[in-house]
Amino acid sequence: GQSLEQPSEVTAVEGAIVQINCTYQTSGFYGLSWYQQHDGGAPTFLSYNALDGLEETGRFSSFLSRSDSYGYLLLQELQMKDSASYFCAVRNRDDKIIFGKGTRLHILP
Amino acid sequence: ETGVTQSPTHLIKTRGQQVTLRCSSQSGHNTVSWYQQALGQGPQFIFQYYREEENGRGNFPPRFSGLQFPNYSSELNVNALELDDSALYLCASTPGGGNTEAFFGQGTRLTVV
Numbered sequence: 196g197q198s199l200e201q202p203s204e205v206t207a208v209e210g211a212i213v214q215i216n217c218t219y220q221t222s223g224f225y226g227l228s229w230y231q232q233h234d235g236g237a238p239t240f241l242s243y244n245a246l247d248g249l250e251e252t253g254r255f256s257s258f259l260s261r262s263d264s265y266g267y268l269l270l271q272e273l274q275m276k277d278s279a280s281y282f283c284a285v286r287n288r289d290d291k292i293i294f295g296k297g298t299r300l301h302i303l304p
Numbered sequence: 305e306t307g308v309t310q311s312p313t314h315l316i317k318t319r320g321q322q323v324t325l326r327c328s329s330q331s332g333h334n335t336v337s338w339y340q341q342a343l344g345q346g347p348q349f350i351f352q353y354y355r356e357e358e359n360g361r362g363n364f365p366p367r368f369s370g371l372q373f374p375n376y377s378s379e380l381n382v383n384a385l386e387l388d389d390s391a392l393y394l395c396a397s398t399p400g401g402g403n404t405e406a407f408f409g410q411g412t413r414l415t416v417v
Contacts (some may be wrong), residue, residue, distance in 0.1 A: 199346075216391070226404060228404070228405070228406075230406075236410070237394060237408040237409060237410050237411055238347065238394070238408050239408070240406065243404045243405060245404075267385075279375045280348050281408070286404065289360050290360075291337070291349060291352055291360050292337065292396070292398075292406050293349055293350070294339070294346040294347045294348075294349075295346050296345055296346040297344075297345070297346045
């Protein structure tokens with residue numbers, strides 16, 4: 196079977212740093228992606244990790260450990276506009292993108 | 305804007321009816337995937353089309369079917385609608401040859417009453 200586990204909700208304060216974890220179990224693995232989705236909107240791509248290590252894109256960073264089947268998304272200098280749902284997604288051996296259930300990020304002023 | 309467009313944006317159908325949802329993929333993208341997203345859940349993979357052929361399917365019954373056309377646009381058809389089919393249906397296109405980034409349309413909100 197295939198499963199991706201991530202916390203259902205996370206709350207953080209504006210200006211702070213937050214980490215959203217994801218563990219996965221899938222039929223083969225090519226890489227881990229992260230997507231952001233605002234209420235009423237479509238998921239938008241944030242990052243992709245195929246190899247172990249940290250990828251940084253502005254305020255957002257994503258980490259992957261293939262041996263641990265684990266990754267995380269790190270959001271720094273949180274802004275109110277970062278309030279959204281965040282999904283980890285695995286590209287499996289069939290080259291399909293499979294999503295987790297999502298983490299709703301609440302940001303307090 | 306991702307260049308992926310879906311129609312209609314909203315739709316209300318009665319249980320037992322049939323529905324067709326449409327998606328125009330981003331220019332140059334030959335692979336289209338369809339997802340069902342229930343409220344508060346992640347997108348669930350329905351199926352994927354590559355160059356007009358279905359090349360992968362998730363855990364959805366046969367009454368969910370699709371097509372992809374020579375211009376790579378796509379349709380999702382659902383027969384014998386059930387109340388649980390109410391969801392946001394998302395279309396995502398990728399350039400193929402390695403789906404590292406999916407470009408999503410804004411989705412079709414289907415309500416079955």
